Amino acid sequence: MLRGLSIRNMLLIEALELSFGPGLNVLTGETGAGKSILLDSLGFVLGWRTRSDLVRKGAERAEVEAVFDLERDHPVRDFLDGAGFAPEDSLILRRVSAPDGRKQAWVNERRCTAETLRRIGGFLVEIHGQHDDRGLLNPRGHRSILDAFAQAGPALAEVAQSWQDLSAARSRLEAHERHLAEIARDRDYLSHAVAELDQLAPEPGEDARLDTERRRLQAAQRIREDIQRAAGALSADGAEGALLDAARWLDGVADQAEGRLDAPLAALARIEEDLALAQQGVAKCLQDLDIDPEHLEHLEERLFAIRGLARKHNVLPDDLGEFAAELGVRLAQIEDGAATSDALRAAVAKAQTRYEKAAEILSKRRRQAAQRLDRAMAAELSPLKMERARFTTEIGPASPGPEGVDSVRFLVATNPGSPAGALDKIASGGELSRFLLALKVCLSAATHRDVTMIFDEIDRGVGGATADAVGRRLAALGRGGQVLVVTHAPQVAALGDAHWRVVKSQSGAGTRTEVLPVSDNARIDEIARMLAGDSITKEARAAARVLLEGSGA
Numbered sequence: 028m029l030r031g032l033s034i035r036n037m038l039l040i041e042a043l044e045l046s047f048g049p050g051l052n053v054l055t056g057e058t059g060a061g062k063s064i065l066l067d068s069l070g071f072v073l074g075w076r077t078r079s080d081l082v083r084k085g086a087e088r089a090e091v092e093a094v095f096d097l098e099r100d101h102p103v104r105d106f107l108d109g110a111g112f113a114p115e116d117s118l119i120l121r122r123v124s125a126p127d128g129r130k131q132a133w134v135n136e137r138r139c140t141a142e143t144l145r146r147i148g149g150f151l152v153e154i155h156g157q158h159d160d161r162g163l164l165n166p167r168g169h170r171s172i173l174d175a176f177a178q179a180g181p182a183l184a185e186v187a188q189s190w191q192d193l194s195a196a197r198s199r200l201e202a203h204e205r206h207l208a209e210i211a212r213d214r215d216y217l218s219h220a221v222a223e224l225d226q227l228a229p230e231p232g233e234d235a236r237l238d239t240e241r242r243r244l245q246a247a248q249r250i251r252e253d254i255q256r257a258a259g260a261l262s263a264d265g266a267e268g269a270l271l272d273a274a275r276w277l278d279g280v281a282d283q284a285e286g287r288l289d290a291p292l293a294a295l296a297r298i299e300e301d302l303a304l305a306q307q308g309v310a311k312c313l314q315d316l317d318i319d320p321e322h323l324e325h326l327e328e329r330l331f332a333i334r335g336l337a338r339k340h341n342v343l344p345d346d347l348g349e350f351a352a353e354l355g356v357r358l359a360q361i362e363d364g365a366a367t368s369d370a371l372r373a374a375v376a377k378a379q380t381r382y383e384k385a386a387e388i389l390s391k392r393r394r395q396a397a398q399r400l401d402r403a404m405a406a407e408l409s410p411l412k413m414e415r416a417r418f419t420t421e422i423g424p425a426s427p428g429p430e431g432v433d434s435v436r437f438l439v440a441t442n443p444g445s446p447a448g449a450l451d452k453i454a455s456g457g458e459l460s461r462f463l464l465a466l467k468v469c470l471s472a473a474t475h476r477d478v479t480m481i482f483d484e485i486d487r488g489v490g491g492a493t494a495d496a497v498g499r500r501l502a503a504l505g506r507g508g509q510v511l512v513v514t515h516a517p518q519v520a521a522l523g524d525a526h527w528r529v530v531k532s533q534s535g536a537g538t539r540t541e542v543l544p545v546s547d548n549a550r551i552d553e554i555a556r557m558l559a560g561d562s563i564t565k566e567a568r569a570a571a572r573v574l575l576e577g578s579g580a
Contacts, residue, residue, distance in 0.1 A: 028047075028049060028095065028096045028479060028508075028509045029047050029093060029094075029095055029151070029152070029479045029509060029511070030046065030047060030094045030095060030096050030117075031044070031045065031046050031047070031092075031093070031094040032044075032045045032047070032065075032068070032069065032072075032091070032092070032093050032094075033045075033090075033091065033092040033093075033094075034065075034068045034090075034091050035086075035089065035090040035091070036082060036083035036086035036087075036088065036089045036090065037064065037067075037068050037071070037081055037082075037083065037089045037090075037091060038061075038064050038067070038080075038081060038083060038089075038540075039061050039064060039083070039531065039538055039539055039540040040061070040064055040068070040083070040539070040540050040541075041083060041539055043541070043542055045527070045542060047509065047511065047525070048509075048524065048525055049505070049507075049508065049509050049524070050502075050505040050506065050509065050510070050523075050524030050525070051501055051502045051504075051505035051510050051512065051522060051523045051524050051525075052505075052509070052510065052511045052512070052523060052524065052525045052526075052527070053511075053512050053514055053519065053520045053522075053523035053525070053526050053527070054511065054512070054513050054514070054526075054527045054528075054529055054542070055513075055514060055515070055520050055526070055527070055528055055529070055553060055557060056528055056529030056530060056531075057531075058515075059531065060529040060530055060531045060540065061529055061531050061540030062513045062529045063483075063513075064540055065513075065529070065542065066154065066481065066483060066513070067081075068091045069091075069093065069152070069481070070154075071089075071091050071122055071124070072091040072092065072093045072120050072121065072122045072144070073093070073120065073144055073145065073147075073148030073151070073152060074122070074132065074141040074142065074143070074144025074145035074146075074147075074148055075145065075148070079128050081124045082124055082125065082126045084537065086126075087125075087126075088123050088124060088125050088126070089123065089124045090121070090122070090123045090124075091121070091122055091123075092119065092120065092121040093119075093120045093121075094117060094118070094119050094120075095117070095118040095119075095120070095151055095479075096116065096117060096118075097114065097115070097116055097117070097118055098477060101150070101477050102150055102477065103118070103147060103150035103151060103477075106146060106147065106150060107134075107147070110139075110143060110146075112134050112135060112137060112139075113135075115135065118134070118135065118147075118151075119133075119134070119135050119136070120132075120133070120134060120144060120147065120148075121133045121136075122141075122144065132144050134147065150477075150478070151478060151479060152478060152479050152480075152481060153478050153479070153480050153481065154481045154482075154483060155463050155464075155467060155480065155481065155482050155483070155485060164450055164463075166436050166437075166449065169420075169435045169436055169437050170430060170433065170434065170435040171430075172435075172437075172470060173393055173396055173397060173400065173420060173435050174393070174430075175470065176396050176399075176400055176469070176470050177392050177393055177395070177396030179389060179392050179393065179396070182385070182388050182389040182392050183389060183430065183431075185385045185388070185389075186382070186385045186386050186389050186429065186430065186431050187429040187430070189378065189381045189382040189385045189386075190382055190427070190428065190429040191429070192378045192381070192382075193375070193378040193379055193381075193382045195378075196371070196374045196375045196377075196378040197375055197378075199371055199374070200368070200371040200372060200374075200375050203367060203368060203371055204368060207361065207368070210357050210361055213357075217354055217357055217358045217361070218358065220340070220351075220354050221351065221354050221355050221358055223336065224336065224347060224350070224351035224354070225351065227329075227332055227333065227336065227347075229333050229336070229344065229347040229348055229351075230348065231345045231348060232345060233333065233344075233345075234330065234333050234334065234337075234344035234345060235345075237326055237329060237330040237333070238330060240326055241323070241326055241327055241330060244322075244323045244326070245323075248323070251313065254309060254312055254313055255313060257309055258306070258309045258310065258313060261302060261305055261306050261309060262306070266302060267302055267306070270295060270298060270299055270302060271299075273295060274292065274295045274296070274299070277291060277292055277295070278292060333347065382427070386427065386431045386432045389431045389433075390422070390431060390432065390433050393422055393431075393433055393435070394422060397420035397422055397435075400420050400469060401418060401419060401420055403469040404418035404465055404466065404469055405417075405418065407465035407466075407468055407469055407500070408461070408462075408465050410496045411461040411464070411465060411489075411493055411496050411497065411500075412461075412489075412492070412493040412496070413441075413458065413461055413462075413465075415441070415442060415443055416439060416440065416441045416442075416458070416462075417439065417440045417443075417447065418437070418438075418439050418462065418465075418466075419437075419438045419439070419440075419447055420435065420436075420437060420438075421435070421436045421437075421438050421447075422434070422435055423436075436449070437449075437450060437466070438450075438453075439453050439462055440453065441453060441458055450462055450463075460484075460485045460486060460487055460489070460497075461489065461493070461497065463485060464482070464485050464497055464500055464501070465500070467480065467504065468500050468503065468504060471504055471508075477508075478508075479508075479509045479510075479511065480504060480508070480509070480510045480511070481510075481511045481512070481513075482501065482510065482511070482512040482513070482514075483513050484513055484514065484515065485497065485501075485512065485514075486498070486512075486514050486515070486516040486519050487515070489516065490516065490518075491518075494516040494517075494518040494519060495518040497516065497518075497519060498516065498518050498519035498520075498521070498522040499522060501519060501522065502522045502523075502524075505524065515557065516557070517554045517557040517558050517571065517574060518574060520553070520554055520557060521554055521571070521574035521575050521577070525544070526544070526545050526546065526550050526553070527542050527543065527544050527545065528542070528543050528544075528545050528549075528553050529541075529542050530542075530543060550575070551568055551571045551572060551575065552568070552571075554571035554574060554575065555567035555568045555570070555571040558570050558571060
């Protein structure tokens with residue numbers, strides 16, 4: 028409920044403090060007095076787009092503050108909590124505008140954007156009038172209005188959830204089929220690569236191990252040639268033969284040398300023993316370095332094959348095994364893709380069936396609610412002197428979505444036999460106002476009453492008994508809630524629980540708009556003015572008293 032509205036330097040308003048209560052609050056005043064400024068100010072603090080020249084001439088800034096009382100279960104609390112504003116029992120919205128058009132806004136003294144204000148305002152206030160493009164005149168909102176009247180929340184939630192599940196199932200199928208199409212193009216490559224890698228079966232670390240072994244064998248092959256030459260030099264054809272020849276020659280003449288060859292012959296004997304040891308060591312080394320050329324060739328072939336595949340697939344040799352496993356998975360996906368596609372298609376079909384069932388339940392609820400709404404509108408239009416008019420809720424097909432498969436439009440025909448059309452295209456100004464009021468009365472019984480409803484000259488073009496009927500319906504809407512109405516009809520003003528008069532005055536300081544509470548005799552005079560004009564007569568005052576007495580005020 029809107030509890031207070033504070034306005035500073037807004038257009039013709041210098042300073043204004045208004046306190047509102049529950050029930051029907053009426054604002055009256057002469058045409059041009061500035062009643063629209065109040066709605067402009069409220070729209071400004073609710074974040075709506077407004078005119079740029081808001082700041083009163085000579086002022087540094089314009090400022091509007093609105094205070095709302097929140098019920099414990101008010102739906103705006105969830106939004107405030109989600110937006111990071113701690114919900115409290117009172118909600119204070121404040122917005123200022125500088126002369127250059129720059130604007131700032133606060134929620135409970137925390138800075139916020141105009142969009143946040145608009146979102147919050149959508150939970151708090153509804154404005155209805157002949158240019159009500161935000162509400163009942165906007166066909167895009169008719170479906171949600173009918174759903175609220177039908178109290179279709181659970182059915183709508185089921186449709187939304189089943190649509191979400193269906194969309195997710197379709198996305199999974201589409202993603203799988205796109206993936207299959209991509210990898211299917213590489214099937215021949217995958218088959219060949221997997222077979223090639225499986226045949227080679229490289230192991231982690233094998234490249235380094237084979238390279239080390241190859242280097243060892245190549246080194247052994249090079250030194251073996253030198254050792255082989257050394258073995259030949261030590262053999263009977265080399266050092267051994269020369270040594271034996273020398274010993275034989277010396278031994279043949281030793282007796283004639285009178286002992287002078289004994290020492291050389293002993294040395295040759297020792298050399299013969301050492302030479303034998305050297306020959307044995309060299310032979311043993313040659314045996315240890317005995318290399319199988321085929322083994323080295325096989326080793327090199329495998330090493331080159333591993334490195335070749337690594338270059339081919341642009342991976343490290345040690346990663347070939349993991350890469351082969353990845354290719355195997357992709358190839359298996361192709362092989363198993365058909366079965367997976369069948370399972371995903373079955374999931375889509377199941378989700379589709381669930382969605383269609385939920386959508387049909389919601390559609391049935393809407394059709395039933397549409398009939399009730401049409402009957403309720405017929406009952407409301409008659410007291411408003413529109414018994415010949417016809418209101419129809421048209422339900423047609425719409426593209427499936429999270430809100431079902433139905434389109435909804437409110438159509439009216441003002442005379443029997445005339446074609447039905449959109450509210451704002453068929454009805455005149457006064458008829459449109461009454462259609463909107465009747466519709467709001469019908470909807471209020473089924474929708475939440477946590478918003479402040481504002482009616483901007485909803486009674487324009489009507490008078491007498493019809494104006495009285497309009498006023499009584501506005502008063503009925505105010506019971507258990509809050510309604511603000513800008514009115515020129517004395518019958519409506521007399522039914523208000525609270526009454527303000529909007530007055531424009533001029534002085535040396537300029538033009539100024541004030542809003543004054545009226546009660547008792549002042550209220551009688553204001554209603555008399557509405558009945559008779561500027562010259563208030565005794566008869567007008569008497570008629571005003573009758574209206575007030577008839578309203579119970």
